[in-house]
Amino acid sequence: MQVMANEAAARRTVCRWAWLEWLCRLYQILFDRPNRGDPCVYIPERISNRPDPCIYDQFLLMRLNQSVTWDNPDVALFLDGVEQYTYDLKAATKYRVVITVHNSSRDKAAIGTSVDVRWIEFGAGGQIRHPIQTLTANVPVWPGVAQVETVWETPPTPGHYCIEVELAHPNDGNPANNIGWNNTQVKAAASQVRTPVRIFNRWPQGCPPVHEGGGETSLVRTFGGWGVLGALGGYSSSFQIGHHELALGRSGSYALAGYLVGALFGYAVEALRAHSRRQPARDRQVYDEPPCHMVELFVDSYVFKDAVGKQADPASMFAPRPPAWPAQVEPRLFHFAPNEAYRDVMLIVDAPNERGAPEVFNVNAFQGGIPAGGVTVTVTRGGG
């Protein structure tokens, strides 16, 4: 690969006349071919070398079966310079929201990354987004990061809010790592802490209908079958027994007309046939997948300890941590009724009575087997 890079560098120095660049490049492609034969497969730059703006994306990590926290390390709220939790925000108050954007590419900076900041109702799976501001981040190559910030005035009614950040870049190398949530709450100690968590229905109408299979209007049969039949018919109607010369001109025009008529007729027949064979999407259970209205909830006490580069060890950073104290969600599994918008479940934690440090409890929701969201609840104790 190094040889290839050197040859490319040599090419660039020769092609210096911009007005003749395409001609110069053509010459070099035709007569100045680089040596090949590397044992590896070379992938063109436009595909293998893109910027990748990214954020702590819980949905990506859940897809990879890794532990997550909803106390997003890349989203911070400040009031008068002091970092705040999103669980205890004051109504109609201006907060400074600071977002850290990363870039996993060592080669391409993510210039002009769009950073959409929104708030959604506390809970998992909320679909109604309230825009705060769209920012622009110029993220340098890894390990550089960019911090962008905005001022958000909380709604006039008190409540818990989730901050959602979504990144977008026209040349993004991985669009699946662009959404991060910051969704936290704190509960004071009690012998049993009960926290309601609202689970929103992502698909109240059921699985989005996807037509699959069937439905092909066969061009092959249209032009290779019906058209040819029409051509033969047209041709047959043109010739006369005993005609002693090759009547290509006349019979050809008959054949052509017959072909077109046959193809048009055939297309109509094929379209009708295809329509009759169209079928709706099969139920997801055909693929051994849970139905779209089924929700599963999991609780753990995982804490994310941020690290970068050689210090970032996945074995320790994503090591699962079971609930620190007896904890459960009731119900742990349920099915949404048709058109049901949300359901409130209860996180129940049996906190110890003695004084001590607080503990976190992450509630992670999957709907239809797909990550739907979650919350992180911190339970404090008297001495915590």
Add this chain to the structure above:
Amino acid sequence: MAGCDTKTKEPGNYNWSADRITAWALGAGGAGAAWAILEAIAAAAPFGWMVILAAVLAFVAGAGVGFWLGNGVEWFVRLKEQNPKTITVSGMVICAGKNSGVPPFYDNDWTFNLAHSGPPVDLTLLGPNNVPLSIGEVLTRAAPGSGQSQSYFSLDPNNGMRPVFHCEIGSAIGDWAAAGGAVGSVAGAAVGIAAGIAACGVLGIFTFGIGAALCLLIVAALAAAGAWAGGFAGNLVGGGIGWLVDEFSDFDKNGKAITQDCVVSLTGTWVTDKSHQHNEIHDISSSQIIECGDAIKDSTRPQGIVGLVGIGRHPNGPDP
């Protein structure tokens, strides 16, 4: 360099397109033979070996046009886009290759087989997350308008028939060669027929009229030669243009290399490839190397490495 082979798990038909192109060739060949026989009847030519030979040659001519035309049509209609159109997956590359060679025998695409299951990592759908979609559906759901009731698993014959997800970067060589072959064969056949008619006319002047059967034989022979030669020539010219397009689109050669044993994330267009009755990503719009070799094989949490790169705590690409 060889591309990555797959076989389609039965009852899927790996040779679906090849069968269709054969049907094109046989159908068009039959039409050619029928044309010759009808012309012979129209000209009241005596039915003998010359007419039979003319019919055979007309069959060859028609088969040539049908083969190249069918190859072009099937090439451009074989990929049916899914809904959602763009997906991102991560997985282990167990085969990486470029299908280099002369088209139509080689399409010159970049090809990859990602292992369906570990070790070290399982094939994982990373996105999009706004639709209910699983990796099982990615592999077997047939695309709208594909004409299939389902798609079938791909197996890698060079890796013990291991189930794989096949992904490709399309080369312009295949597209241009398919179009060139179709245009070339039609043009070649037309030129052959015109040349045959002209030859009949010239021979008729010098011989005070040649027989209709002989004339038919000449026309059919030149049409057959024109169809096949034109198809090959158009295919080669098209392939050459496609090669130039590929070279222009990556002139600086600043890309990266992928080898077997790399874990990658690939983003691209999710399609049903009707020609093999399986699903694949075609074209890959972005590839990222997560890690290669022992660094990921020996990890106790290989999917965690994919996660670390995903959230920017680790750069993509193998560790230096």
